[in-house]
Amino acid sequence: MWSNLPSDLLSNIFSYLPPHSVPRAMAACRHWRDSARSATRRHHHRRRHPPWFVALPTRKNDSYFIHNPIENTWHSLDLEHVPSLIKPVSTIGGHGLILFKTTGGVAIRLSVCNPFTGQVGQLPPLQKPRRNPAVGVIEVSNCPGQFNVYVAGGMSEAGSGGAASYEPTLEMFDSGSKKWTIVGSMPVEFAVRLTVWTPNESVYSNGILYWMTSARAYSIMGFEIGTNRWMEFSVPMGYMLEFAAIVPRNGQLAVVGGVDGGDVVVWEMGEGGEWNVIERMPVELRRRFVGGSIKCVGIEGGVCLYRDMVSGMVTWRRGRNCEDRWEWNWIEGCNWVSGRELENYSIKGLFLHPNIASCPFI
Numbered sequence: 614m615w616s617n618l619p620s621d622l623l624s625n626i627f628s629y630l631p632p633h634s635v636p637r638a639m640a641a642c643r644h645w646r647d648s649a650r651s652a653t654r655r656h657h658h659r660r661r662h663p664p665w666f667v668a669l670p671t672r673k674n675d676s677y678f679i680h681n682p683i684e685n686t687w688h689s690l691d692l693e694h695v696p697s698l699i700k701p702v703s704t705i706g707g708h709g710l711i712l713f714k715t716t717g718g719v720a721i722r723l724s725v726c727n728p729f730t731g732q733v734g735q736l737p738p739l740q741k742p743r744r745n746p747a748v749g750v751i752e753v754s755n756c757p758g759q760f761n762v763y764v765a766g767g768m769s770e771a772g773s774g775g776a777a778s779y780e781p782t783l784e785m786f787d788s789g790s791k792k793w794t795i796v797g798s799m800p801v802e803f804a805v806r807l808t809v810w811t812p813n814e815s816v817y818s819n820g821i822l823y824w825m826t827s828a829r830a831y832s833i834m835g836f837e838i839g840t841n842r843w844m845e846f847s848v849p850m851g852y853m854l855e856f857a858a859i860v861p862r863n864g865q866l867a868v869v870g871g872v873d874g875g876d877v878v879v880w881e882m883g884e885g886g887e888w889n890v891i892e893r894m895p896v897e898l899r900r901r902f903v904g905g906s907i908k909c910v911g912i913e914g915g916v917c918l919y920r921d922m923v924s925g926m927v928t929w930r931r932g933r934n935c936e937d938r939w940e941w942n943w944i945e946g947c948n949w950v951s952g953r954e955l956e957n958y959s960i961k962g963l964f965l966h967p968n969i970a971s972c973p974f975i
Contacts, residue, residue: 860911
């Protein structure tokens with residue numbers, strides 16, 4: 614019976630499979646392979662499945678590690694297809710892509726990689742070469758497979774006088790046209806703070822692209838896409854937080870922060886920029902986890918707090934059976950993979966939804 618089902622019906626069935634089961638279905642026969650590929654192209658966001666956590670070493674390493682939340686297992690993948698002298702910036706999570714940038718004090722170049730297929734593609738050079746700008750990503754919801762990358766601030770190339778300066782412009786890359794466009798200017802003080810104090814994680818919500826400064830007191834910089842207007846927002850308890858990160862949640866902007874004394878709190882931005890406490894990490898997880906240098910990463914559908922490779926992680930995810938309910942869970946660290954013991958080291962954590970469909974941009 615299965616061999617005689619129409620391709621469109623098979624494709625719809627395969628779209629409900631968890632990501633790690635799709636390759637197994639594709640290996641059955643040519644008919645299933647073609648139908649599964651169609652499913653990954655048509656349902657590339659796969660929002661019904663929880664995002665996967667990717668652990669990339671902050672120092673040179675030949676492999677990275679990924680956690681399958683459905684089977685609660687760790688797996689290793691090699692980095693041979695990723696060029697050297699680059700480091701991860703963020704993910705284009707719904708497309709299953711990791712965004713990388715060049716290192717070494719040179720003008721920034723960006724590239725994307727699908728860790729499951731090995732596809733790598735480099736973005737063209739920016740119109741204005743710059744070093745260490747803030748980078749933000751927006752996934753184009755009404756154009757499947759397309760995304761925009763924003764680059765703000767950064768140090769410009771040294772001019773004839775020999776001195777570099779801060780670049781007070783913002784550029785946007787459109788994966789559809791594969792071109793960079795200068796979309797507007799920005800206050801110089803914003804360019805300075807985005808260059809010096811802003812990590813590359815960004816959140817897009819309700820027409821505004823947000824970045825958070827990394828120095829106390831924490832603050833949030835926002836760029837309204839439709840009006841080219843820059844804004845600044847306060848962070849709740851900005852002076853008291855031991856760590857803080859912005860994350861998306863149900864289409865809104867949220868802040869996850871650790872308060873002096875061990876409490877971990879989640880705030881959500883309401884109307885008028887007001888912050889409301891919506892969640893706290895359970896006491897039993899807080900006692901088990903809090904302490905040391907804590908990092909946080911988020912994507913629609915999940916937030917993860919982590920320290921390093923083996924210490925374990927705490928996740929706060931949308932429930933599998935009830936999307937309106939979010940659940941806290943503990944995940945053991947990655948100590949063993951494929952029968953070998955791993956050493957502990959610092960990592961950069963990212964979230965993505967695995968996708969084995971070919972990326973139109975690449």
